[in-house]
Amino acid sequence: MSLSTRYSPKETEDRWYAHWEAKNYFHSEPDEREPFTIVIPPPNVTGVLHMGHMLNNTIQDVLIRRARMQGKNACWVPGTDHASIATEAKVVQLLRKQGIKKGDIPRDEFLKHAFDWKEKYGGIILDQLKKLGASCDWQRTRFTMEDSLSRAVIHVFVDLYKKGKLYRGLRMTNWDPEAKTVLSNEEVIHREENSQLFHIKYNLVDDPTDGIIIATQRPETIMADVAIAVHPEEEKYQHLVGKMVLIPLINKPIPIIADSYVDREFGSGALKITPAHDQNDLQVGERHGLPVVDILTEDGKLNAEAQILVGEDRFVARKKIRKLLEDAGNLVKVEDYRTSIGHSERTDAVVEPRLTNQWFLKMGGFAATALEAVKSGEVKFYPESMWNMYYQWLQEDNVRDWCISRQLWWGQRIPAWYVLKSAVGSPQSAVGDLQFSESGRLMKNGEELVIVAENEADALAQAKAKLNNNNLTINDLEQDEDVVDTWFSSWLWPIAVFDGFEKKDDLKYYYPTNVLVTGWDIMFFWVARMIMSGYEWSEELLGDDLKGKMPFHEVYFTGMVRDNKKRKMSKQLGNSPDALELIENYGADGVRFGMLLSGSAGNDIIFDAPIDPVTKTVLNESKLCEQGRNFCNKMWNALRLIKGWERSDAEQPEVNALAVAWIKDKFDQTLAEVEANFTTYRLGDVLMGLYQTIWDDFCSFYLEIIKPSFNEDGTSEPIDHQTYEATINIFEKMMAALHPFMPFVTEEIWHQLRNRREGNDCVVASYPTAGRVDKDLIQKVDKAKDLITKIRESRSSKGISPKESLRLFAQNLPSSHSMFELMGLAGLVLKMGNLSELSFTDEEPAGTVSLLSGTEKYFLEMNIMIDVAAERERITKELDYYRGFVASVEKKLSNEKFVGGAPAAVIDAERKKLADGQEKMRILEEGLVKLG
């Protein structure tokens, strides 16, 4: 049998993934074992795998695979998010291509198209996660808009309404005039843009020759003005407060008021108050009991309230009103101005602040709960510093009520019904004081009467009771047209994926989940809200079976993946390498290696993909992924080496026994670090530790020590089977330890190392734990390694081939003798230093160069002329270094404050440093004398 000199991910990855799935290793059912649960942050159902997904799913996979190997019942629940805005936009686009306009088809038909589309293209990303090696429990795949999860959304909506935490109200919202829907704050993208500041004069009612000048960016909204505000302490306007001015062009009188909101330094120091079209103005208006005049339509045109320019688009109106104001003599000046303007993420339309009827969730109590959950330590953040941001965001002053309604169809329809005129017959004839809204809905106390219910039947029953009319039919009611915000379904994810609102068997076992892995950018939108929902419902759902209200015990925040200009990688910017191409180029293991090594928890990651200098596009290349690929190859070749060995019954040589003991210790040392680093989620450090021990300790040192030599006929000597077995054992443990990080290559090597019985797979092997470490042994071998390095260095600097065998003499010193008393150590140095002889000496033998390793001196015989001057220079240089070193330590030790203040251990360490340094100086000086 022969193995290729290169490891081929393509030949192994799909095969092993299929095998794992066939064996159903990723599926979890509740049992006696301790659960270890992760719920995936559900990617958009329409999404494709990008760098952020790769990072955060690789981390989740590492954690879940390790837990599985530790014998826990590991359950990683995958799924997708219906992403209402993004998906609806895609479906609308698709229909448009087919010549269908959203407005022309009924809601049901649109949803049918959307679901068809989702069935056809949705969930591609889940298959891409399989490519990455994600060991999700695919049988548990969920979708935020499937029936059970939608029922959960409706249930909590009704529940919150009953609890008085939901309300409907007219509020200032971000309005997209093109999509004609309200937008959440995160869907508004602010950009710095050039604008103009118009200085407009409003004349006094009593004295048309006098007036006040205000500055505004939006002259087209002056018709909606309800007041002019000045700062209460601004002297130059004191005399005007309380007087009336006329809105230019329409000559409508409005008052001048004083409010400390006004920035005295900005513009003229006087501000027009337009409550319908500005959030801050609305607040000022409310403070002063001013009316709201809305002059815009839902698509951003001026309405009849404007009196002039009716029907014009807001931007056209701005141009036209400029001329009108100029002609009327009210335009004082126009200056250029730079300002930040909000655009719709989807349509790019300039977002219009607009008063609309929306559903809100009161956040007060929720925010306090979410804050306390983390403050108390019930939910732990990694890195801890994320607490600062979390704390800041959840401060009472910063939390605004959550607008949960969206004017879309793709999502859970709001379970609220309104009563139509038909329910009460002719309004005039029935009861005198009945009022109806513009849309024909029954009003009560000036607002539309709302009935919130889990289903139509219940809504109807409630309506019958409320109106005291048993003849009502469902046709007399009208359901709210809007759907809830997508986050209003995903905040239930850790409960809903276990159908927790309907049954508790799974929830009881898996909740609270262990860890959530997600980007810090959705800390508020998702993480905090999941904590809120967990504390709100888990107790009533689980009762005595509750193991904790928190949805997860720990949160690992990943950073954003950025390009080398620190810009977030995104499809739009075109600065992101193609995730699947990267996997194609380096293998999933290589890419996972690259992702994990590129950064640590919480810190943003600068991904090293290079840019093509000619085309300026990002290349699907990465040095770190290449390193990962090379690592696979390295391990693959170690496998090839070992598999090529013949075995013999010969006794184990001392050198090999030492090497085996050493690599076991060394690996145990690494495993101890692995364990420590896992508890604090320092996954990059874990991987680097394993990388170094496998590459440097195992391949470069251990295997070179035990590697059998060659006979003259070119055949390899056999290896004693004790060493062989030990080597296979340690290699296999290394593969197990590395498996969570690089699952494919480790599984492949696992099977190449031995013939395995059915079911003996690396993916379910037990995760190795650290054993006791013989520190003395490690220290002695480290000294030998240092000596070997010095020998190689001498060779390299003198141009002597590593192939040439040399003699080495160790100076007769107790410490040298003690070191070489370790069985096999001399043999190890002989082999690794390619020495023909190693013996002790009192005198410096002729024709040798001296080496200093630690405080032991050695003489390496070289069959060349020694350049005395060069030697002297080399030794002098080294001596100078130690002189400085010793001087600094002496200075420290002679400082009484140091000796008095520092702990004994530190002082002892300094004394040892001093003694060693002095000893080295003595040896070096002696060497100089010998050189003459």
Add this chain to the structure above:
RNA sequence: GGGCGCAUAGCUCAGCUGGUUCAGAGCAUCUGCCUUACAAGCAGAGGGUCCGCGGUUCGAAUCCGUGUGCGCCCA
């Protein structure tokens, strides 16, 4: 305007409770090797005012203050 964070080798970053892990890792660079597992490799080497300034301390990359530069969030 309010807040959060970052600055350590050419690059990307570790450095956790101040002291042998104290100036580190990987990549890149340089030198020499196609040595019978691996050139996707082996052996060796060089490289730093720990952003500036001030302070606390016996001792500061680490703690405090301040300045500068950069990133982000909210308004």
